[in-house]
């Protein structure tokens with residue numbers, strides 16, 4: 001969130017497995033940010049959401065948001081919405097579960113229906129800024145198409161949040177906890193991206 005000259009980055013962790021493969025990639029992303037010379041480190045804010053720790057309901061499809069753009073379900077998602085609106089950059093991660101994002105992340109995304117209603121039904125723009133975002137993922141299989149469904153889901157989310165899908169970091173044949181640590185090239189790729197990131 002912009003506070004004076006501060007640059008704020010939101011990191012959304014979508015895996016149920018703590019310190020699993022996607023968590024490790026996200027943590028490398030954070031390390032890269034902390035080593036970024038393009039940003040004034042004193043003005044860098046990093047905000048993290050671990051979806052598995054959030055207490056929230058899936059979308060109940062009451063369609064209240066079609067009326068006024070607000071979500072009628074009053075739970076911890078209400079505290080998340082301002083973060084989704086105001087942060088300058090968003091990194092989101094998920095393991096591949098049954099060819100898509102994790103159930104935790106999907107439920108979280110469904111609760112963003114209010115942003116879809118605002119943009120496409122109510123035609124009201126409450127997110128003024130164009131931001132950039134990335135998606136980080138890992139899958140056990142070696143199929144190159146295994147990330148296709150998740151790309152669509154993330155693209156749909158980024159669209160309603162006015163986020164440009166800058167790029168993704170997706171890795172195959174990463175299954176057991178810690179597998180990603182055997183792939184320093186993957187961790188380095190994420191680190192270097194974050195280290196060189198420029199946020200206007």
Ligand SMILES: Cc1cc2nc3c(=O)[nH]c(=O)nc-3n(C[C@H](O)[C@H](O)[C@H](O)COP(=O)(O)O)c2cc1C
Pocket residue numbers: 015016017019020021022023094095096097098099100138139140141142146174175176177
């Ligand atoms: C419930 C479940 C479903 C999964 N479904 C798939 C799948 O459809 N395709 C695949 O390649 N890997 C699948 N996997 C493997 C995970 O994507 C893989 O273990 C990943 O590295 C986990 O990331 P994490 O440690 O960040 O949670 C599945 C794992 C679980 C637990």
